Amino acid sequence: MLKFVVLSDLHLVDEGETSQGLDTHARLQRGIEAINTRHADADFCVLAGDLADLGHQGAVAPYTRLKELVAGLTMPCHITIGNHDNRDAYVSIFGEDERAETGFIDKVIDAKGYRVILLDSAEHGTHEGVLDAAQIDWLTARLAEAADRPVVIVLHHHANPLHTRVDRIILRDADRFLAALKTHGDIRQVIAGHVHYTSCGLWYGIPFTTLAGGHYNVTVPLDPEAKVDRLFGPAQFAVVLGDEGQTLVHFDNYLDGNAVLS
Ligand SMILES: [Fe+2]
Numbered sequence: 001m002l003k004f005v006v007l008s009d010l011h012l013v014d015e016g017e018t019s020q021g022l023d024t025h026a027r028l029q030r031g032i033e034a035i036n037t038r039h040a041d042a043d044f045c046v047l048a049g050d051l052a053d054l055g056h057q058g059a060v061a062p063y064t065r066l067k068e069l070v071a072g073l074t075m076p077c078h079i080t081i082g083n084h085d086n087r088d089a090y091v092s093i094f095g096e097d098e099r100a101e102t103g104f105i106d107k108v109i110d111a112k113g114y115r116v117i118l119l120d121s122a123e124h125g126t127h128e129g130v131l132d133a134a135q136i137d138w139l140t141a142r143l144a145e146a147a148d149r150p151v152v153i154v155l156h157h158h159a160n161p162l163h164t165r166v167d168r169i170i171l172r173d174a175d176r177f178l179a180a181l182k183t184h185g186d187i188r189q190v191i192a193g194h195v196h197y198t199s200c201g202l203w204y205g206i207p208f209t210t211l212a213g214g215h216y217n218v219t220v221p222l223d224p225e226a227k228v229d230r231l232f233g234p235a236q237f238a239v240v241l242g243d244e245g246q247t248l249v250h251f252d253n254y255l256d257g258n259a260v261l262s
Pocket of ligand 1: 050083084156193
């Protein structure tokens with residue numbers, strides 16, 4: 001059975017700094033310890049973007065810190081980026097090979113009868129998600145190659161409306177993404193981070209999931225105008241299990257506590 005872990009929204013900062021008062025470096029360390037302890041049998045780990053807190057503002061040091069931390073994982077790690085990241089800064093530390101032929105941090109992982117596809121939905125200058133036309137073509141081609149297998153997609157931005165405030169920074173033009181997904185008959189999950197809370201939905205017949213990630217969690221008022229409180233936790237990663245008959249997503253809260261952050 002395929003087993004992989006998805007971590008998202010690490011929001012790493014430079015040494016000695018915090019983000020929203022949280023030591024995100026220590027939180028990721030705790031996450032990695034939990035993965036190594038509880039899920040050492042996973043085939044791989046995926047990081048779904050917002051690796052750095054201020055990557056989009058030019059910070060490079062968090063990527064160096066990230067590289068050191070993920071070296072502690074006992075399994076391979078596959079990475080894409082989010083709206084708080086900078087593609088060039090990421091590549092300057094992790095290497096040019098991280099770019100797919102699209103030029104973006106897209107990736108295909110074939111394992112245990114599944115195809116897992118990572119998509120880079122970051123666009124410089126905005127917190128909204130964007131998939132370039134070249135990426136939609138690339139995705140369609142990668143899906144066609146895997147017509148005989150179940151597929152799981154991981155990207156940073158949510159594509160399905162969640163009817164909360166975070167829809168202001170949803171994936172743009174998600175209809176093009178949806179149309180590409182519809183060319184494949186067996187999309188088992190589309191997993192995103194970005195929103196800092198857990199959700200699952202079936203959108204036009206395709207299952208969409210978000211996980212809370214490693215940074216702060218949030219309250220989820222179902223009013224896009226309502227104030228959202230940031231919470232200490234839970235910090236969470238997703239554990240995906242897949243065989244022929246089922247694809248299952250578990251949520252492992254590796255840091256608990258939901259105190260409101262001032
Ligand atoms: Fe994000």
